[in-house]
Amino acid sequence: MANSDLTDFYRIQLSNDEFNKLSSFIYKESGIRLPPVKKVMLQCRLQKRLRELNLRSFKEYCDYLFSKDGVDSEIIHMLDVVSTNKTDFFREPTHFDFLNATVLPEFYQSSRGKQFKVWSAGCSSGEEPYTLSIVLSEFAEKNPGFDFSIWATDISTRILQAAANAVYKMDRVEVVPLSLKKKYMLKSKDQVNPTVKMGPNIRNKVRFGRLNFMDDHYSISETFDVVFCRNVLIYFDRETQERVINKLCTKLKPGGYLILGHSESILNMKLPLKQIKPTIYIRI
Numbered sequence: 579m580a581n582s583d584l585t586d587f588y589r590i591q592l593s594n595d596e597f598n599k600l601s602s603f604i605y606k607e608s609g610i611r612l613p614p615v616k617k618v619m620l621q622c623r624l625q626k627r628l629r630e631l632n633l634r635s636f637k638e639y640c641d642y643l644f645s646k647d648g649v650d651s652e653i654i655h656m657l658d659v660v661s662t663n664k665t666d667f668f669r670e671p672t673h674f675d676f677l678n679a680t681v682l683p684e685f686y687q688s689s690r691g692k693q694f695k696v697w698s699a700g701c702s703s704g705e706e707p708y709t710l711s712i713v714l715s716e717f718a719e720k721n722p723g724f725d726f727s728i729w730a731t732d733i734s735t736r737i738l739q740a741a742a743n744a745v746y747k748m749d750r751v752e753v754v755p756l757s758l759k760k761k762y763m764l765k766s767k768d769q770v771n772p773t774v775k776m777g778p779n780i781r782n783k784v785r786f787g788r789l790n791f792m793d794d795h796y797s798i799s800e801t802f803d804v805v806f807c808r809n810v811l812i813y814f815d816r817e818t819q820e821r822v823i824n825k826l827c828t829k830l831k832p833g834g835y836l837i838l839g840h841s842e843s844i845l846n847m848k849l850p851l852k853q854i855k856p857t858i859y860i861r862i
């Protein structure tokens with residue numbers, strides 16, 4: 579791109595009208611609410627996409643997005659751009675303590691021979707399902723015959739690719755105890771930009787797939803012993819949250835657990851759930 583083009587590119591502004599159109603579309607497709615204060619964020623994040631498409635204004639982008647050809651092919655890129663993917667290994671560790679102290683011993687006692695199934699719903703770049711895979715592998719080592727599988731889904735194809743790749747910068751795994759890193763992660767030989775890759779025994783237990791919480795029915799045929807749906811609902815309004823959780827409950831076994839993020843509340847919603855601890859619910 580020539581310098582003058584670059585200057586033009588940085589001048590591309592999103593009008594209020596275009597912002598309203600795009601944010602209504604995003605809400606309808608993903609449930610993510612973008613209030614007017616997010617206009618500059620959306621403008622900045624979409625500029626890269628305009629450049630990739632060789633478009634010179636947001637009007638051209640809206641014309642493309644809302645055209646017959648655009649709507650199916652562009653929507654995935656659009657949602658990649660707007661989703662917030664902040665996550666960490668062992669994020670909100672009390673949930674993993676609860677698995678170890680209550681859920682896993684309970685399952686091991688009552689369901690010997692069955693596979694323990696977990697869904698990481700809104701898994702972002704993989705830190706949550708891989709943490710689960712590590713915690714469950716540790717339990718399996720001490721409890722013969724225990725077997726498990728993990729489904730991990732997200733709306734963003736870009737983030738799912740990163741998750742399946744399973745490579746992380748060294749600082750991302752600082753929080754993981756050294757003994758677990760040594761046991762379950764492979765260190766790169768690159769001295770300048772050191773990374774780790776999840777080991778095959780950790781990766782093999784996790785299956786990734788794209789799933790949009792706005793879909794009418796969730797295309798997963800299994801039901802789960804535990805569903806982690808953490809730090810996702812905060813982006814939805816209350817009505818959408820209630821609809822999504824009701825659909826998640828159809829994928830939970832009776833007596834199975836739903837685990838939400840620490841800032842998420844489902845107080846006074848009509849749901850087939852009983853709260854047993856802050857952010858932890860049991861399917862009734």
Ligand SMILES: C[S@@+](CC[C@H](N)C(=O)[O-])C[C@H]1O[C@@H](n2cnc3c(N)ncnc32)[C@H](O)[C@@H]1O
Pocket residue numbers: 607608609610661662663664665666669699700701702703706731732733734737789790791792807808809810813839
């Ligand atoms: C902040 S991350 C949370 C990741 C992880 N659960 C955690 O707590 O660390 C939220 C994730 O939800 C995903 N998400 C947002 N809207 C979604 C939707 N409608 N359907 C499925 N996933 C969605 C985003 O792409 C993002 O990766």
